[in-house]
Amino acid sequence: MAKRGYHHGNLREALIAGCLRLIEEKGPTGFTLSEAAREAGVTPAAVYRHFEGREDMIAEAARQGYEIFADLMEHAYDNGKPTPLSAFEATGRAYLAFARRFPGHYVAMFESGISIQRTPELHAVATRAMGVLEKAAVELSMQIPPEKRPPPQMFSAHIWALSHGVVELFARGSPGTKSPFPPEDLLESGIGVYLRGLGLIPPDR
Template sequence: MAKKGYHHGNLREALIEATLTLIVARGPQGFTLSGAARQAGVTPAAIYRHFAGRDDLVAEAARQGYELFAAMLSEVDALPGAPRVRAMAQAYLAFAERHPGHYVAMFESGIDLARRPALSEAAGRARDVLHGACDGMNADAAEVTAHVWSLSHGVVELYLRNSAGLSHPPEARAMLSRALDTYLSGLVSPAAQTSR
């Protein structure tokens, strides 16, 4: 087998790509260093030139995922307030669809952010982008951010990725849109509600 990582001069990225492919196919628990090495076309020993071990490799995939996630959230072009929050929640679903390997590395691998400063900082940047959109929603921005993130994540898991195993799961975007409408309408001040 050709040593693709060495041939292309970027073994580190080749290993990350192999990791992303394998964790989509087998899940984070089914991913192995030897499998990643084989996918990248190198020996398992070559991995240790760039990564301390399995968790280090998965953590780097997760860190890249948070960077991509923050970039997608930052690209949301919508009016401030509820429209921007809705658009960012939909961007959450789009991220999970476009980058399933990164999504799994970020949220399902069990990597402890508290022990990995670079990963924690990347996750914080993504959270800060969403937090900025939730600021000024007639409620505590940190709490709204947590609610919107939780709602989006739940819809991704239960309906987009169908973790619930439903034979006919609801359409994820429509489900998220309805849930956000209900949640965000509860944040409108009572005076604004009576004037509608």
């Protein structure tokens, strides 16, 4: 592959783009740093000017993914409008939409084994993303009598787990896990069952 001329930090982004393509194709542990360099059209030595190694590159892909993810979640939540319930449900749909649109980032974030504690920047943006769902849970749970109200962190963790499960099992083309229902319907109905059990959705809805 011919070497490309990169200027003003473009090489760093080209390396991340190549890393994301390889993650989608081979998984987060299925490629070498040399392959990532080849994707960007540079020598492996050039990679070390920007990253300490493959995991450092994947961590940056995860950080960028969390930035996109947090923005999408905040947009979906829209400060709890038009109602806390509809805003909460929108965050679940945003999770599924992100996984489908940004599969490389999704894998780097959730399936690479990279800890969100790896760098302060990664931890900060991951916390921001998770905080959107927790804030949505706090607002919605205010409608539940205090004695029946689950901790907001548990509330949001349940929905996070449900969303993640639907993505992993049914939205990423995993062999042997086809569902007769679209992933969007599975997620929406699952969230509906959960919220109905908390008394937040009328039984006839």
